[in-house]
Amino acid sequence: MTAEASFERRALHHPSFAIGSALVLLLLATAAISLAWTPWPPSELDIPHKLALPSAAHVFGTDSLGRDVASLIMAGARNSILVGVIAVAIGLVAGTAIGAIAAASKGWVEEVAMRISDFTFAFPAILSAIMLTALLGPGIVNSIVAIGIFNIPVFARVTRASANAVWTREFILAARVAGKNRAQITIEHVLPNILPVIIVQATIQFATAILAEAALSYLGLGTQPPQASWGRMLNEAQNLMFQAPRLAIYPGIAIALSVLGLNLVGDGLRDLLDPRLARRR
Amino acid sequence: MTLLEVDDLSVVLSTARGPAKAVRKVSFALARGETLGVVGESGSGKSMTVLAMLGLLPEGARAAGQARFEGRDLLSLDEAELCRVRGDRIGVVFQEPMTALNPLHSVGRQVAETLMLHRGMSAGASRREAIRLLDRVGIPQAARRVDAYPHQFSGGQRQRVTIAIALACGPDLLIADEPTTALDVTIQRQILDLIAGLVEEDKMALILISHDLGVIAENVGRTLVMYGGALVEEGSTSEVFARPSHPYTQGLFRARPRLGAGRGTRLSTIKGAVPELADIPPGCPFAGRCPLSIPACDAALPASVPISASHAARCIRLDVALGSA
Numbered sequence: 300m301t302a303e304a305s306f307e308r309r310a311l312h313h314p315s316f317a318i319g320s321a322l323v324l325l326l327l328a329t330a331a332i333s334l335a336w337t338p339w340p341p342s343e344l345d346i347p348h349k350l351a352l353p354s355a356a357h358v359f360g361t362d363s364l365g366r367d368v369a370s371l372i373m374a375g376a377r378n379s380i381l382v383g384v385i386a387v388a389i390g391l392v393a394g395t396a397i398g399a400i401a402a403a404s405k406g407w408v409e410e411v412a413m414r415i416s417d418f419t420f421a422f423p424a425i426l427s428a429i430m431l432t433a434l435l436g437p438g439i440v441n442s443i444v445a446i447g448i449f450n451i452p453v454f455a456r457v458t459r460a461s462a463n464a465v466w467t468r469e470f471i472l473a474a475r476v477a478g479k480n481r482a483q484i485t486i487e488h489v490l491p492n493i494l495p496v497i498i499v500q501a502t503i504q505f506a507t508a509i510l511a512e513a514a515l516s517y518l519g520l521g522t523q524p525p526q527a528s529w530g531r532m533l534n535e536a537q538n539l540m541f542q543a544p545r546l547a548i549y550p551g552i553a554i555a556l557s558v559l560g561l562n563l564v565g566d567g568l569r570d571l572l573d574p575r576l577a578r579r580r
Numbered sequence: 581m582t583l584l585e586v587d588d589l590s591v592v593l594s595t596a597r598g599p600a601k602a603v604r605k606v607s608f609a610l611a612r613g614e615t616l617g618v619v620g621e622s623g624s625g626k627s628m629t630v631l632a633m634l635g636l637l638p639e640g641a642r643a644a645g646q647a648r649f650e651g652r653d654l655l656s657l658d659e660a661e662l663c664r665v666r667g668d669r670i671g672v673v674f675q676e677p678m679t680a681l682n683p684l685h686s687v688g689r690q691v692a693e694t695l696m697l698h699r700g701m702s703a704g705a706s707r708r709e710a711i712r713l714l715d716r717v718g719i720p721q722a723a724r725r726v727d728a729y730p731h732q733f734s735g736g737q738r739q740r741v742t743i744a745i746a747l748a749c750g751p752d753l754l755i756a757d758e759p760t761t762a763l764d765v766t767i768q769r770q771i772l773d774l775i776a777g778l779v780e781e782d783k784m785a786l787i788l789i790s791h792d793l794g795v796i797a798e799n800v801g802r803t804l805v806m807y808g809g810a811l812v813e814e815g816s817t818s819e820v821f822a823r824p825s826h827p828y829t830q831g832l833f834r835a836r837p838r839l840g841a842g843r844g845t846r847l848s849t850i851k852g853a854v855p856e857l858a859d860i861p862p863g864c865p866f867a868g869r870c871p872l873s874i875p876a877c878d879a880a881l882p883a884s885v886p887i888s889a890s891h892a893a894r895c896i897r898l899d900v901a902l903g904s905a
Contacts, residue, residue: 405639469679475636476674477694477745478667480659487693491684 309571316567322560330376339367341374342525350543359549362532363539368546372553374527378439379557382512382521383505385443390450391501397451398458399489402466403481413459416452424449424507425514432520442521446511450504457500461493468492495572502565506558513554529554583752583785584610584633589645589655591625591632591809593857600857602628602641604809604865604881612752615779615786617796617817619832620806623854626789628809630755634670635662650752668698671746673775675758677738681730687714687741688726694748713744718774736767740774747778754779757789772799793836797821802890805829808855808865810881815891826893827901828866864895872897 310316333341338358345365353360359368394416401412419427424446431445432438465471466489474484515521516530524531529550536546591603603625610616618626632643633654647654649665657665666672674680681690691713692706701709707726714722717740730738739759746754756775760768776799779786788800796803796817803820805813805828813826824830831850852869861867863878870877874897882894887902895901 469674469676470682472636473672473674473680473742473745474682476634476666476670476672478663478665478697479693480663483697487685488682492682 306571310567313567313571315563316571319560319563319565319567322556323564326376326380326557326560329373330380333370333373333377337367337370337373339370341366341370341527343367350539353545360543360545362546363535363543368532368549371527371532372529372549375529375532375550375553376557378522378526378528379509379512379554382439382443382446383508386446386450386508386511387501387504389444389447390454390504391497394451394454394456395458395490395497398455398460399462399485401455401459402462402489403485409459412455416455419449420452420456425511428511428515429518429520432515437520437523439522439526442512442515445515446508449511450508453504454497454500457496458493461496462489465489465492495568498572499565499569502561502568506561506565509554509557509561513550581612582609583612583614583650585646585648586629586633587646587648589629589632589643589647591628591637591641591643593638594640595858597856597858601860602809602857603632603643605645606806606809606811608804608811608814610753610785610787612785613783614802615788615800617800617803618787618789618806619791619793619796619803621791621854623857624806625809626806627757629806630672630757630787630789634666634672634755635659664698667694667746667751668749669751670753670755671749671751673739673742673746673754673756673759675761677735677742677762680742681738683730686727686729687733688728691741691744691748694745698749709748710744713748714741717741717744717747717778718770719744735763736771739763739767739771743771743774743778747782750782751784753785753787755787755789758791759788760795761790761792768795775799793821793832805832808860809857810865810894812866812895813893814884815887819888819891823887823891823902825887825891825898825902826866826895827870827872827897829893830901872900 343366345361347365348361349363349365351357351361357367357369359372362368362371397412397416401409427449428442428445431448432441435441471484471488474488479487512521512528513530513533516528517534519534521530522528532550533547536543536550539546586606586608589603589606590601593600593602606625606629608616618629620626628637631637633647635654635657637643643655645655650669654662654665681687688707688710691710692703695701695706695709696703711722711726714726719725719737719740733741754775759775760771763771772795775786786800788796790796800817803815803817804811805820805826807828813820813824813829820829824833834848835850837847850869855868861878863880864870864882867873867877876896882896884892884894885898886892887898
């Protein structure tokens with residue numbers, strides 16, 4: 300029995316991981332399909348058929364400008380993933396590097412790195428993102444950068460805390476005794492041992508990034524028309540809350556399911572990647 | 581020829597209760613091929629002495645003095661130079677074989693890494709050498725097990741692997757810090773025999789740290805006894821064991837269980853407990869627990885008093901101590 304086979308078997312028997320991955324796969328599949336096909340072009344206006352109820356032609360109906368809601372949701376999934384992946388990548392690369400360097404160098408380097416990250420952490424992420432997009436101007440690129448920057452301290456702190464724990468392990472002392480320098484030890488011994496923690500954190504930050512993008516777009520600071528975004532759909536639905544509440548419900552459900560799915564996957568991975576929990580299962 | 585010369589080595593730890601002297605002016609010398617045992621209880625400064633020499637003290641600890649290895653003072657080397665000494669000229673075996681190996685790398689890779697690092701060997705050559713080394717330390721079917729992971733080995737076998745790593749570059753000095761403490765008694769014997777055999781074959785010098793007097797007696801030529809960070813007695817192993825002179829060493833020997841002692845005989849103990857490092861008196865560290873202590877004992881760390889050409893103890897009341905022994 301290979302390690303992979305047992306991991307898959309355990310994954311399937313882990314209910315929250317199984318449900319979470321199904322939701323995440325749905326999100327990914329929706330986004331992938333939208334690249335090639337949507338029922339209608341997502342930005343095509345059709346004013347005469349505005350606010351149509353769900354029908355065979357428009358499964359989720361149309362919005363105030365006659366656009367097909369199902370197509371907008373599909374294109375919005377693509378947008379959410381784009382923002383999530385890039386923002387998490389920015390935070391992961393920079394944050395892990397900062398955290399690992401802080402743990403490896405100790406002393407004042409660690410202090411400075413961590414106090415700076417505490418400082419950025421002290422502001423609610425969404426507030427900081429609003430500030431940054433207000434400063435740099437609204438738009439998808441700026442909102443990705445803003446969300447990414449505020450992912451950096453999250454990863455820096457998680458990395459430093461786990462790396463510090465690994466640095467106290469005896470095999471690190473053994474590696475130092477074998478003549479390895481701090482950089483070699485960080486790359487060969489510390490990072491592989493904290494990889495599970497970082498993967499879990501990345502999944503959860505992905506969910507947070509999707510939420511943050513929706514919030515920014517809702518406020519008009521994120522994705523700009525004509526690009527589809529779940530947050531903007533919510534914003535546009537707001538004025539028609541009493542005439543057509545379904546316009547708010549569809550993107551709301553899409554956001555909720557995506558975030559739920561990613562969080563379940565993160566929780567599941569935390570269990571599955573922990574060898575101690577794995578043995579007990 | 582002298583391989584290692586430690587001169588007035590001191591280590592000060594910063595603790596919540598102020599600076600604590602973990603190692604106090606320890607001096608000793610080690611010739612090539614010589615075997616040296618360091619005995620003492622937990623917190624006596626045995627491991628700190630070694631870590632200070634290797635530049636691996638924990639954060640907040642400072643070392644003073646000198647430790648000349650092959651003529652170079654290890655304490656004044658920078659990190660990059662130390663990295664070239666560690667693992668190459670000095671190999672170290674630690675107490676805990678269960679945690680001294682990275683669980684994510686195969687044992688062969690962990691042995692080979694040292695060779696690639698210090699010898700610049702290719703991956704293939706270092707792998708072949710790793711198999712040879714694993715075979716040498718008695719891992720059965722080394723060629724097949726080279727790609728196995730640490731969790732697939734028993735404690736004793738893992739300790740053999742860490743010994744293979746320590747020996748990889750053919751060091752001049754092997755430091756074994758309580759190498760058998762975490763192992764079963766039956767395995768202890770095998771590991772100690774293995775270390776003794778390898779040291780003999782390769783003409784390495786050995787520093788064996790232990791709190792087990794039996795281990796020291798059987799494996800090393802010369803013995804240092806440490807208490808409270810200070811070297812209280814040193815001499816050839818046979819002399820120290822035949823004529824323990826410092827009151828602490830005497831207490832230590834009296835506290836050993838003996839075969840043949842009648843049932844119900846209570847083990848003799850040393851009164852009191854080891855003081856916390858920050859509380860160690862400025863004079864003789866043992867003064868607070870010593871049956872022979874007089875006020876003068878607290879004045880200063882006693883000088884080393886020779887007992888014979890190869891035996892000395894730091895005690896100002898040696899005359900009384902030796903008389904009563």
